[in-house]
Amino acid sequence: MNIGLIANDGKKELMVQFCIAYCGILSRHNLFATGTTGKMVAEATGLEIAKFLSGPQGGGEQIASRIACNEIDLLLIFRDSMTDSETQENEDNLLRLCDVHNIPVATNIATAEALIHSLARGDLDWRDIVNPK
Numbered sequence: 001m002n003i004g005l006i007a008n009d010g011k012k013e014l015m016v017q018f019c020i021a022y023c024g025i026l027s028r029h030n031l032f033a034t035g036t037t038g039k040m041v042a043e044a045t046g047l048e049i050a051k052f053l054s055g056p057q058g059g060g061e062q063i064a065s066r067i068a069c070n071e072i073d074l075l076l077i078f079r080d081s082m083t084d085s086e087t088q089e090n091e092d093n094l095l096r097l098c099d100v101h102n103i104p105v106a107t108n109i110a111t112a113e114a115l116i117h118s119l120a121r122g123d124l125d126w127r128d129i130v131n132p133k
Contacts, residue, residue, distance in 0.1 A: 001030070003075070006060060006076070006078070033052070034052055038052070039051060063075070068097055075104070076112050
């Protein structure tokens with residue numbers, strides 16, 4: 001699966017810790033991230049990550065375009081809801097695209113862990129549900 005990783009500044013360290021904890025599972029998939037998040041996760045885990053621009057420079061929009069083209073299968077976007085986010089509109093657009101294209105999305109650690117465990121069990125291959133063999 002192609003997994004997108006995005007984290008607001010206040011949640012980047014949480015994303016790094018999450019990826020360290022689930023490195024074994026994540027290593028079996030293609031990872032895409034906004035620039036700074038991808039750099040931090042790659043340095044901490046050694047995971048191979050395709051990095052886009054940083055969020056403020058358009059990295060979120062690059063991931064959104066991948067979602068719109070059905071090139072992202074799962075999105076982990078750790079948002080810092082306690083601060084006013086300059087990227088709120090972009091985040092809302094990402095979530096809307098995930099809804100439109102039926103992309104599983106986690107915006108917090110609890111949901112991310114549920115999705116990653118489902119991914120490890122093979123429960124998230126929704127293509128088999130949509131297009132049964």
